[in-house]
Amino acid sequence: MSSTPFSHTAGTLDAAATAARLPWSGLANEIAHLLRDSTVSVPARSVLPLAQGGSLFLMPATDRAVVMTKLITFTPGNAGTGRPSIQGDVVVFDIATGERRLVLDGPTVTARRTAAVSLLAARHLAQVPQGPLLIVGAGVQGLAHAEAFVHGLGVQEVWIASRSTASAEALATQVRALGAQARVVANADDAVPHCPLIAVCTTANAVVLSALPRPDAFLTAVGAFTPTMAELAPALCRHVAQHGTIVVDTEDASHEAGDLLQAGLAVVGLPVLRDVVCGPWTPRAPAGPVLFKSCGWAGWDLAAARLALRQGAAEPQ
Secondary structure (H helix, E strand, O other): OOOOOOOOOEEEOOOOHHOOOOOOOHHHHHHHHHHHHOOOOOOOOOOEEEEOOOOEEEEEEEEEEEEEEEEEOOOOHOOOOOOOOOOEEEEEEEOOOOEEEEEEEEEHHHHHHHHHHHHHHHHHHOOOOOOEEEOOOHHHHHHHHHHHHHHHOOOEEEEOOOHHHHHHHHHHHHHOOOOOOEOOOHHHHHHHHOEEEEEEEOOOOOOOOOOOOOOOOEEEEOOOOOOOOEOOHHHHHHHHHHOOEEEEEOOHHHHHHHOOOOOOOOOOOEEEEHHHHHOOOOOOOOOEEEEEEEOOOHHHHHHHHHHHHHHHHOOOO
C-alpha cells in the first residue's frame, strides 16, 4: 500500500501530498519534456463568469496515455478573508481503460506549475540567475516562486514587497526557513535596481510595479491572465519591448496578457516558451531586460499530472 497520505477518497491527494509529488526541478523538467511532446493536445480553456466577480475555469489536456482536466474557481473577493482565491481539483484519467487514476489538489497544482514555468523560463533567459530575487506579492504565488527559485536556481537573497506588511513578514519567515536571506521593503519600485530577478505575483487588480528594470533583469509576471488585468505599468512593458525581449508562455497570451495589451503592444508573434526551450531561437536583443509573461495553460497542469503519476508509481508499495 502506498505511504502517501490521502484525503477522503482513495486516489485523492490533499495539498501536502500533491506538493510532495511535484518537486520543483522535476516539475520544471517535466514541463520542458511536455513542450517537446507532439502527442499533447490542449483545447482552449472555458471560463464561466460568476456573480460578484468570480470565474469558473475548465481546463482539459491530453497526451497519448492520460487525459486530465482542471476544474477550479477563482474568487478575487476572498483576498484577505482567509479563504483561498483559487479552489478546485485536477482529475486525471487513463486513456486506455477510462479509469480515474488520480485527483490532485487544484490550488497546489496551480501554484507549483506556475512557479515551475517561471523557473524553466529563468533557466533559459535569466542573465543573473543567482539573484537577488524581488517578489512582489506575498500570497500563495509569492511563496511558490520563492521556493522554486531558491531550490531550482540557488537564489540566496529574497526581497519582498506587499501591500500587507504582515503578509510580507510572514513570507520572509518562510524564506528564511528555506535557508535564504530575506528582507521586506515598503516599495517594490525602490528594490528594482538591486534585483536582477523579479517575480510579480499579485491578484493584479492594479499596477504594482512601475520602475524600469535593470539591463540584466529577468522579470516574470504571473498574476494577470485576462485582458482587463495588469500588474506592470505600460511604460515598463514598452521599455522592455524596445530595449530587451518579451517572451510569453503560449500563443493564448495574444488575448489574455493584459499587461502587454494595455501597453498597446502586439502580442501575436512574440516568442513563446516552446521556442525558447526547444529552439532554435535567439533573442531579438542580445542584451537588455527580459520579461516573461505567463497567463497559464492546461498543458502545464498536464505536466504536473504526468509527474505526479510517475512519482506515485515510484513510491514504496
